[in-house]
Amino acid sequence: MKYAYYPGCSLHATAVEYDISARLVAKHLGLELWEIPEWNCCGASAAHNTDHLLALALPARNLAIAEREGLDVAVPCAACFNRLKASQVAVRGSEEMRNTIKEIIGMDYQGRVEVRAFLDVVVNGVGLEKIQGLVTRPLTGLKVAAYYGCLLVRPPGLTGFDDPEDPQTMDRLVEALGATPVPWAFKTECCSASLATSRTDIGLWPIFRILKHAKASGADCIAVACPLCFLNLDMRQGEAKRRFQESLDIPIFYFTELIGIALGYPPKELGLSKHFVNPLPLLESKEILRHPATRRETA
Amino acid sequence: MEPRELSSIMAQNWDLLKRVERRSGVDVKNCYQCGKCSAGCPMAFAMDYVPRQIIRLLQLGFVDEALRSRTIWICAHCQTCYTRCPKEVDLPRLMEALRQEAGRAGLVTDKKVHLFDRAFLGSVERYGRVHEMGLIVQFNLQSGQPFKDAGLAPALFLNGKISPFPSRIKDSAAVKAIFQRVRSRGGAEH
Numbered sequence A: 001m002k003y004a005y006y007p008g009c010s011l012h013a014t015a016v017e018y019d020i021s022a023r024l025v026a027k028h029l030g031l032e033l034w035e036i037p038e039w040n041c042c043g044a045s046a047a048h049n050t051d052h053l054l055a056l057a058l059p060a061r062n063l064a065i066a067e068r069e070g071l072d073v074a075v076p077c078a079a080c081f082n083r084l085k086a087s088q089v090a091v092r093g094s095e096e097m098r099n100t101i102k103e104i105i106g107m108d109y110q111g112r113v114e115v116r117a118f119l120d121v122v123v124n125g126v127g128l129e130k131i132q133g134l135v136t137r138p139l140t141g142l143k144v145a146a147y148y149g150c151l152l153v154r155p156p157g158l159t160g161f162d163d164p165e166d167p168q169t170m171d172r173l174v175e176a177l178g179a180t181p182v183p184w185a186f187k188t189e190c191c192s193a194s195l196a197t198s199r200t201d202i203g204l205w206p207i208f209r210i211l212k213h214a215k216a217s218g219a220d221c222i223a224v225a226c227p228l229c230f231l232n233l234d235m236r237q238g239e240a241k242r243r244f245q246e247s248l249d250i251p252i253f254y255f256t257e258l259i260g261i262a263l264g265y266p267p268k269e270l271g272l273s274k275h276f277v278n279p280l281p282l283l284e285s286k287e288i289l290r291h292p293a294t295r296r297e298t299a
Numbered sequence B: 001m002e003p004r005e006l007s008s009i010m011a012q013n014w015d016l017l018k019r020v021e022r023r024s025g026v027d028v029k030n031c032y033q034c035g036k037c038s039a040g041c042p043m044a045f046a047m048d049y050v051p052r053q054i055i056r057l058l059q060l061g062f063v064d065e066a067l068r069s070r071t072i073w074i075c076a077h078c079q080t081c082y083t084r085c086p087k088e089v090d091l092p093r094l095m096e097a098l099r100q101e102a103g104r105a106g107l108v109t110d111k112k113v114h115l116f117d118r119a120f121l122g123s124v125e126r127y128g129r130v131h132e133m134g135l136i137v138q139f140n141l142q143s144g145q146p147f148k149d150a151g152l153a154p155a156l157f158l159n160g161k162i163s164p165f166p167s168r169i170k171d172s173a174a175v176k177a178i179f180q181r182v183r184s185r186g187g188a189e190h
């Protein structure tokens, strides 16, 4: 299976471990990723706060390049996914918009190729059975709070691959990797997105609530599918801890990192050493990095 | 709020209200004030008017109050309200249209959020992509908090997560042209 790959700005910067692990895992699972050459920023929320047309046109240029190749687009960042999808839907739904966008980007774009979240491509494209069959280091005993955030599953009319209130895609995935997904109420609560950067004073509260509830549900760690969610829950965890005077200490993983561990890759190769909250002690205490045959009975 | 006379308020603000409705695609009359949007809004704790109240202000013609609110800047566009609203009122789009209108009218209540958006788009227009480090430095200086997040910088550097050099695309002229064409249609002022 071959996909056009739209990494987005974060995966070339603060989310470099997401990019590294996504590429490694894709290769292992037989997904060929063709990075859209000369891709540009999707505009994120700054564009749609400023101008509706700009917010549709910036993603459209990338999609037009993928369309020339006839490839569906796989998008690891939930926020980019949402913006790209919105652009595709707008162009598909109206000829007038199609012509306007064509004029603005100076390229033909029909909205033909699909835009898919990388999580969707992995779970529903590759399939859990195949993934399960490739696991060499099952994540036995690891309790995972699968955190979807907002833009991966909302609004459902746009994103359309999982339930907006109680999504299951990532839960089923971590289960296939041998881990235990925990039920919890904050799966799709917003982490405050870019407000955590522009108004950290306000953004820390939603971040704190998510971390706190994940812990209270008995999870050892949180799995995410978005660089912004990761940044907020990992990098700002120390600040949240200081502000609200509560020990949190809960490692955050990209779902691609969890797959990579289960497939047997060394943590360093997956970029795990780049996290603010060090996930290695947890993996060691659960003996996950050992070969299953040499593990003590922990489960 | 002072006591005000409703029909003249509505008459004064009619054109503005219709413009906000057209830009957002939201007909504010659709909202029947059930409050479901606000019960689930993750940012309501920091808002001066909850989302339901913003719509109520518009329904009554108090567009200026809505434009001056903190709410429209604090909305994180998380889509919770829109997903749950029984009347499918697209509140995030409405917040967006109100922000744009507030920007145009010079009524920006939350300067930080506005500055951040402008710094972000400035980076995209220059390089075709966001240069996170340049963005953060520019935002922190312009918002008068030069040492914000300075404690996080060393680890970000060491792990190769931020770089002093922007990653620019060769074809950055194509992206600049997108901004220009949107501007020539009367949008994207920043």
Ligand code: SF4
Pocket: B030, B031, B032, B033, B034, B035, B036, B037, B038, B051, B052, B055, B084, B085, B086, B087, B088, B089, B091
């Ligand atoms: S949920 Fe919808 S109908 Fe109910 S108050 Fe909010 S916008 Fe109005």
Ligand code: SF4
Pocket: B037, B040, B041, B042, B043, B044, B051, B074, B075, B076, B077, B078, B079, B080, B081, B082, B091, B092, B095
């Ligand atoms: S989109 Fe905005 S108003 Fe709606 S729930 Fe999210 S933060 Fe609240």
